[in-house]
Amino acid sequence: MEKESILVVDDEKEIRELIKIYLENEGYNVILAEDGEAALEVLENDEVHLIVLDIMMPKMDGIEACLKIRKNRNMPIIMLSAKSEDMDKIMGLTTGADDYVTKPFNPLELVARIKSQLRRYFKLNTSKPVNNSIIEIDDLLINVDTHEVKVEGKNIKLTPTEFDILKLLAINKGVVFSIEKIYEKVWKVDFFDSDNTVMVHIRKIREKIEKNPRKPEYIKTVWGVGYKVDG
Incomplete structure (x- = not known):
């Protein structure tokens, strides 16, 4: 079975590499990007099944990137940010994110949320015929x-x-x-x-x-x- 590909977008190299280690240990293919512009370039060239998207980034932040992604793509997006106030969460979710994780975070919790979102995504996009409902x-x-x-x-x-x-x-x-x-x-x-x-x-x-x-x-x-x- 082909590995699911996860795009991790964060301007902090240490965060990107930490998430990559945990996800690769779970068998996922991980693609890294340092900002929103780089993430959009990846999406033009690679198949991605889920995006972990930081909010505060240079060039193009996560909010703008999420809005652009949602124009024609429906893969799950998990927002990642140091901001924990309710209005920041609401802003992230309103732009089309499916979930929101606040820094500092437990990598195992992030992996669990990623697995949950991927299960839903593949269930929604399965081509297997079932009883019409x-x-x-x-x-x-x-x-x-x-x-x-x-x-x-x-x-x-x-x-x-x-x-x-x-x-x-x-x-x-x-x-x-x-x-x-x-x-x-x-x-x-x-x-x-x-x-x-x-x-x-x-x-x-x-x-x-x-x-x-x-x-x-x-x-x-x-x-x-x-x-x-x-x-």
């Missing part, structure tokens, strides 16, 4: 097998994490999921803090599928409890 909620159509989402017949482009959240809620129509439960089921790791990761993703999904994100028709908020999709 389509969920229709008013004008919203979700094809679980082909991972297509349409609203009023128009294709909606979701990141792998956004798709998993929407699918979880849609398959379990009427069931209220807490933020903690959504995080554990989608990210496949224990929920350990009260950051805004899930809420940011819910907001991004609403911006893409709702006519009026402030008055959502599909993903409803159950105040003090969580979120649900009504059938």
Whole structure:
């Protein structure tokens, strides 16, 4: 089986090399880049399955690079930054990142998050035929097998994490999921803090599928409890 390729983008050589060592020990192919511009060049020439992307970098920072990458690519992106404030996390996730890891970080935790994102990515992009499974909620159509989402017949482009959240809620129509439960089921790791990761993703999904994100028709908020999709 061909090795999965991971692009590690960070202006600190020591960080790049540390991550490379841990990932190569897990059998991954690792490509290194020192800034956003170099990362975009790599993507033009190499197949990449996941990106670890630092935010604070010269020439082109991680936020700008993420925005450019998301224009036509949907591989998982894990933001890596020394910034830990909620607004910095929200900014990173809003630009299209799937997860956010704060420096200093435990390399083993980063590897675990990478594995989780790759499992989701390959599950979403598998070409193996399975039983057709389509969920229709008013004008919203979700094809679980082909991972297509349409609203009023128009294709909606979701990141792998956004798709998993929407699918979880849609398959379990009427069931209220807490933020903690959504995080554990989608990210496949224990929920350990009260950051805004899930809420940011819910907001991004609403911006893409709702006519009026402030008055959502599909993903409803159950105040003090969580979120649900009504059938």
